[in-house]
Amino acid sequence: MTPFAPVTVAPMSPGRLIGAYLSDAKWESLRLLRTPAFSIPILAMPILFYLFFGVLLAGGRAHGPAANWMFVGWTVYAVMGPGLFGFGILVAVERNMGLLTFKRALPMPTGSYLTSKLLMALLFAIVVMAMLVATALTVGHVTLSSGQVATVAAVMSLGVIPACAIGLFGGGAAAAFALLHGSGNGILTIARGTLPLAIFGPANYAYRLGLIGAPSRICQAFAPLVFGLLIDALGRGVLIVSASLSLSALAALMLLSANAAPTAMPEIASDTAA
Numbered sequence: 469m470t471p472f473a474p475v476t477v478a479p480m481s482p483g484r485l486i487g488a489y490l491s492d493a494k495w496e497s498l499r500l501l502r503t504p505a506f507s508i509p510i511l512a513m514p515i516l517f518y519l520f521f522g523v524l525l526a527g528g529r530a531h532g533p534a535a536n537w538m539f540v541g542w543t544v545y546a547v548m549g550p551g552l553f554g555f556g557i558l559v560a561v562e563r564n565m566g567l568l569t570f571k572r573a574l575p576m577p578t579g580s581y582l583t584s585k586l587l588m589a590l591l592f593a594i595v596v597m598a599m600l601v602a603t604a605l606t607v608g609h610v611t612l613s614s615g616q617v618a619t620v621a622a623v624m625s626l627g628v629i630p631a632c633a634i635g636l637f638g639g640g641a642a643a644a645f646a647l648l649h650g651s652g653n654g655i656l657t658i659a660r661g662t663l664p665l666a667i668f669g670p671a672n673y674a675y676r677l678g679l680i681g682a683p684s685r686i687c688q689a690f691a692p693l694v695f696g697l698l699i700d701a702l703g704r705g706v707l708i709v710s711a712s713l714s715l716s717a718l719a720a721l722m723l724l725s726a727n728a729a730p731t732a733m734p735e736i737a738s739d740t741a742a
Contacts, residue, residue: 485577492580493587500554500588510553511596514546515603523607525722535609539600543624546600550592551631555585586632593628597621 480488500506522538559582562568571581601621604610610617664676698706 480577488577489580489583489587492576492584493591496584497588497591500592506554510549510592511599514542514549514596515599517545518542518600518603518608521718521722523603523609525719533611535604536612539604539608539610539612540620540624543597543600543620544627546596547593547624547628548631550589550596551628552634554592555589555632556634559585586629589628589632590625593625597625 518538522535522542568581598621601617605617612620660681661677664680665673668676695706695710698709702709
C-alpha cells in the first residue's frame with residue numbers, strides 16, 4: 469500500500485483572507501435576512517415597541533428628557549436581539565445539529581464561522597439602530613443634538629458584542645449578568661428608600677414608605693398561589709398573562725404625568741408630642 473504524501477497548503481494572502489471573512493459574513497447576513505422568523509422580529513419589533521410606548525402611548529408627555537430616556541432605553545432592547553438570537557442561539561442550535569462538524573471540512577479560514585456571525589449581528593444592530601434613530605428624530609420629539617444621537621447610536625451598536633458574549637460563553641457571561649442584575653436590585657432598593665424622602669420630605673417618612681410599599685408586598689404574597697393556579701389552567705399560556713401584566717405596568721408608568729404634584733398626606737401625631 470502506498471502511503472499518502474502529506475499535503476502542504478499555502479497560506480492565504482491577507483487580501484484573500486479578508487475577502488473570505490467578508491464573503492462568509494455577507495451570505496450569513498443574507499440567509500438570516502431571508503428568514504422571516506428572524507428578520508421581522510429583530511428589525512421591526514424595536515421600532516413598533518418604540519412607536520407604541522415611546523410615542524403613541526406617551527402622547528404629549530414624551531418631550532425633552534423623557535423622550536431622550538425613552539429613545540436610549542429602546543436602543544438597548546434593539547441591539548440585544550441580534551446578539552442573543554442571531555449569534556448565541558444560532559450557534560447553540562447549529563452546534564446541536566452537528567453543523568460545526570461539517571464546517572470543519574470546508575476550506576474556510578480559522579475563525580470564519582464565529583467572525584461571520586459577529587459581523588452579521590453587528591450589521592443587523594446598525595440597521596435597526598439607523599431605523600430607530602430616524603424614528604426618534606421624526607416623531608419621537610428627541611432633543612439630543614446630532615452629535616449626541618450619533619454617539620448613542622455608535623455606542624449602542626457596539627453593545628451587540630456583549631450580547632453575543634452571553635450566547636457564546638454561556639455560564640461565565642451569565643454569571644456576570646447575574647452580578648450586574650444583583651447590583652441593579654441593590655440600587656433599586658436604595659432608590660426605593662431615598663426617593664420618597666427626597667420627594668415628600670422627612671415628615672411621616674415611615675408612614676408614606678409603608679403606603680407606597682404595601683401594594684407590592686400584597687401582590688408578592690399572592691403571586692405564587694395565583695400563578696400556580698394559572699399554570700395548572702393555562703400551562704405555557706401563563707407567559708401571556710405575565711407579559712401582559714408587565715406591559716400594563718409599563719403603560720401605567722407612561723401615563724403618569726411628570727408634572728403631577730404629590731398629594732398631601734395627613735400628618736400623624738408623634739407619640740412624644742406634648
